[in-house]
Amino acid sequence: MGSYKVVVTGTFNSGKTQFIKTISDIPVVTTEKAVTTEDRTIKAETTVAMDFGRVTLNGDTIFLFGTPGQTRFDFMRDILQREMQAFIVLIDSTDPPSFPEAEVIIKQFLAFADVPYLVVANKSDLPEAVNLSEVQRGTKLGDSVTIIPCNALQKSSVRQVLREVLEMLHAQE
Ligand SMILES: Nc1nc2c(ncn2[C@@H]2O[C@H](COP(=O)(O)OP(=O)(O)OP(=O)(O)O)[C@@H](O)[C@H]2O)c(=O)[nH]1
Numbered sequence: 001m002g003s004y005k006v007v008v009t010g011t012f013n014s015g016k017t018q019f020i021k022t023i024s025d026i027p028v029v030t031t032e033k034a035v036t037t038e039d040r041t042i043k044a045e046t047t048v049a050m051d052f053g054r055v056t057l058n059g060d061t062i063f064l065f066g067t068p069g070q071t072r073f074d075f076m077r078d079i080l081q082r083e084m085q086a087f088i089v090l091i092d093s094t095d096p097p098s099f100p101e102a103e104v105i106i107k108q109f110l111a112f113a114d115v116p117y118l119v120v121a122n123k124s125d126l127p128e129a130v131n132l133s134e135v136q137r138g139t140k141l142g143d144s145v146t147i148i149p150c151n152a153l154q155k156s157s158v159r160q161v162l163r164e165v166l167e168m169l170h171a172q173e
């Protein structure tokens with residue numbers, strides 16, 4: 001039984017805020033603001049600072065910190081990464097052009113701290129979602145990195161991802 005800081009990061013619009021909202025035991029602190037860039041054709045609001053939620057699973061408490069997705073807020077990553085014990089990289093499975101960006105994010109995070117991480121192919125419920133091997137190719141992640149599918153609208157699916165993260169954290173102890 002422990003408490004852990006886990007950062008939920010990933011590409012723009014990949015479902016980071018949704019992921020935290022779906023599983024959090026407390027009302028999530030969000031920082032959604034109207035999108036002012038060309039991305040506004042994709043969604044109306046975006047995270048500009050962070051999301052914060054908390055969940056207890058089998059006696060372990062996870063503090064979830066979501067990052068913004070737009071690259072102009074990348075400076076927030078350095079702040080949110082402090083003291084993190086693991087991170088989750090969400091990828092929008094319906095948006096293959098965004099896949100290479102995930103690789104960049106992973107490298108940047110690992111350069112900050114060599115902690116366990118999990119790559120999540122989110123929005124797996126949508127018909128346009130590509131399969132896991134396509135996500136693997138697009139992100140140039142080798143076979144050694146496990147990518148797991150997720151539907152962030154579904155609590156059981158998010159819980160499954162967090163169980164995997166806890167397993168990685170416990171393996172280190
Ligand atoms: N069908 C489906 N929709 C999802 C899923 N995850 C997120 N969404 C939807 O996708 C949209 C974007 O989700 P957000 O949680 O705002 O994404 P984000 O990564 O926080 O976005 P930014 O902070 O702007 O980078 C919302 O309408 C979500 O409800 C999923 O697994 N399946």
Ligand SMILES: [Mg+2]
Binds near residue numbers: 016017018046
């Ligand atoms: Mg967000």
